[in-house]
Amino acid sequence: MIGRQIMTADEIRRATIRISHEIVEKHAGTEGLALVGIQRRGVPLAHRLAAAIREHEAVELPVGALDITFYRDDLSTVAQQPLVKGTDLPFDLNGRTIVLVDDVLYTGRTIRAAMDALVDFGRPQAIRLAVLVDRGHRELPIRADHVGKNVPTSREEVVRVHLAEVDDVDGVDIERAVPEPALAGRE
């Protein structure tokens, strides 16, 4: 496996804290703000952002979890059905500003699906987007409001985000999905 780390645990921590400040700054406060993580690694990230905001603003923002499986547009093109991990939105979306949180922004199709899912639960005042890594290659007119790190990638590469809550360690790696013969064995 040809992989290299592009974010360390410390860098993830700093990026999370910076984004938490940006969210509050952009919203000019915390009134009516809520965080919604996209299953699966967006959920622990949303909780980390909420914890950081609690730290510097002394407010407890509501945090939800969104599963977008039923809203995907690629059912016929994936090999198998992904497991549904559950949607939990324990607050009223109507009139709130929702910050969607995900680990990697790539084609934008997940975010499209997440917005469709969100509006089935209510009519938010605004939806914003925070991601840990933006790797480019958008296929839809979607951009993030808050980005931990912009990473230029090729389509052959895979960006893997590891979070302690799910994977025991923090870190972001970039790998080639299919090792090229010319590179194989070089490590």
Added chain:
Amino acid sequence: MSERLEAPSDPEHSPEGEPSPEPVAWRHRHLLDVDALSKDELELVMRTADEMRDVLRRPIPRVPALRGRSMTILFYEASTRTRVSFEVAAKNLSADVVNISAATSSITKGESLVDTVRTVEALGADLLVLRHPVAGAPYLAANLFGGSVLNAGDGWHAHPTQALLDLYTMRSRLPGGTVADRKVVILGDVLHSRVARSNIWSLTAAGADLWLCGPPPLLRGFDAWARRGAAAGRRFTVTSSVTEALRDADVVMALRIQRERMTGGLLPSLREYAARYGLTSERLALARPGALVMHPGPMNEGVEIAPDVAAGAQSAITDQVTNGVAIRMAVLHLLAGSGA
């Protein structure tokens, strides 16, 4: 997360080989019976149905998961709940639904099942829900049909979505949320029951202590099945003693006496059946306090089940109907993602 849309091999089974508590992936194109499902696959259906129950609790219980898919319901036998349940499930997932009833279609002009299935496919169906009086008919359809076939009941043979919704109902109502080591009794006309046959597979696979009970003529052949099951480590008992079957039972499922399938004087009379095998409150008192009462419907009240038992506090019969929609949504969702 965006990764998932591009790299289906990812994400939960990550390359570092973390032990995954997640159930296995779904690999079936058709749902013909539950005997093809492993314990893990049953678990996956149950967990997917949990999510579907959440969808059903929303103010607008509809998600776009099957948008653009077309499901044809082709029934050669009478049905209310199964047909409507499939239709509601498909519509909740935004699929298009076409209903064909044998009584009002070209089937009355002598069109064969083979031709009808080909016609349904040519008209653009992706999913075919088939009920047929002949055991095995859905297997024939599955060989012809380019999409997914769901067996909604074939003769005496199988009724897989009913067995799945029964398992789901037991799990959601039993303390501990599992049928493992629970005494589950299927009482009544086992011989003619596709519901019983499918339930035997799923309940023994899930670890239940399964008992079949009824008059000896309606249990014919099941002894041999029970012996094979026991040899494979499954708990499966056949008896004609109601007392023995119901004592300390956790679940009692009464089956309908299928008069339309009853031939050759298997029963002396319905009255005698009701007197000796009907599920009454006196008999139910033999079971554990709070034991679940189930019935796949439609009921002959006063024959296989007393009206006060069917409507009593221990009855899970309306749960079965509600859960049927969630289970069918789960199965449709899993099959639609199978690449068919």
